[in-house]
Amino acid sequence: MRQVAVGKLYDHFRERLEFEWLCGERTAAIVARHEGVFPADLIGHLSYIHADRVQVLGAEEVRWVAQEAGTTAGAYLEPVFSARPPAFIVADGCPPPQTVRDYAAANGVAVIVTPKSAAMVIEHIRNYLMRELAQTMSAHGVFMDVLGLGALITGDSGVGKSELALELISRGHGLVADDIVEIALVGPDLLEGRCPQLLRDFLEVRGLGVLNVRTVFGETACRRKMKLQLVVYLQKPTPGIPEATRLPLEHETVNMLGVQIRKVIIPVAAGRNLAVLVETAVRTTILKMRGIDSTLEFIDRQQQALNADDLD
Incomplete structure (x- = not known):
């Protein structure tokens, strides 16, 4: 089983992607649990189907969570946080929605914010994970x-x-x-x-x-x-x-x-x-x-x- 700590990922991209750590555990691990998993699959846009990967929220996802701050967003986010994803990265310079902050605090999930675009964040981290977890x-x-x-x-x-x-x-x-x-x-x-x-x-x-x-x-x-x-x-x-x-x-x-x-x-x-x-x-x-x-x-x-x- 191959893994890399979220804290190490944060340190690697802190300057390049202008990461800012908000909360959560630095020791949480991004894990490739079996040989059939490609590291590139371990990060992507917000998804409850792939709930255990690094979740990236761009402007569209943040806007949706803010609009559906009540029952809909909670019903969607609860199973995602229950799967204990390694981290939530809020991109595009957006402030993390309060709903995300609350769920992250309750589940000990790391939240990182960056002014860079979601597409750039995903591309850089995928390339990094391809080498670290290969x-x-x-x-x-x-x-x-x-x-x-x-x-x-x-x-x-x-x-x-x-x-x-x-x-x-x-x-x-x-x-x-x-x-x-x-x-x-x-x-x-x-x-x-x-x-x-x-x-x-x-x-x-x-x-x-x-x-x-x-x-x-x-x-x-x-x-x-x-x-x-x-x-x-x-x-x-x-x-x-x-x-x-x-x-x-x-x-x-x-x-x-x-x-x-x-x-x-x-x-x-x-x-x-x-x-x-x-x-x-x-x-x-x-x-x-x-x-x-x-x-x-x-x-x-x-x-x-x-x-x-x-x-x-």
Whole structure:
């Protein structure tokens, strides 16, 4: 069960959204109770159907509550507050209706006011919750920005992942994370990789020790996060394990948090320029995403040649 405290949410947006705390418990939690819940569903306009989410009141909702201050508004608000939503956010610079104040005080529900529009509040908080409450996993490897595409370089210990990363950095690409990569499901079929705070900007290379990549190569050599779109597996020649297919007709994938990510296997051998191979793998991946596959193009051309020979 993933959760974030309302007090933490308030502190994060206090200046950006000009939040003002009126009442309620700072320790109340915004909770994603099961894996099928997307964090974006945990905030929205006033609704008794989704009573347990963060309730946002814009000018229209405030006007309705004020007009129906008697039985109608009370009948609507009572089940909402009974579900103990984490917070009520009154937007558009509107003063919170007295009915809302009374129910909030009686149920210990936080009330926050802001001059920003309800749409802006919902958009900002949804993006925040998508990252704070996302399903996560850790992966071992080096995560790089190669030609604008997030590539996770994996393989057995000692295969040369860090040395390859150093070569890619020297060629102008960017480091996201070394050794431990935090991967988060931030949207449907969308994975984001980032580095733990402790390891940020550092790369460990055998013989050189720990390097601060930002200090050695400059600000442009590091990235805070990237969308994960490719896994590159460096394969040592091992007896009993077949080598990678020379002409794969279908791209391999690996499942991460329910998302299928393209996978490329690159055999490691003396004299192979792995940096060039990774760059080329990224370029071909980008082309395949656009519907261009060189292998299939070659097979089609070969088939056309065979058909032409048959006609002769």
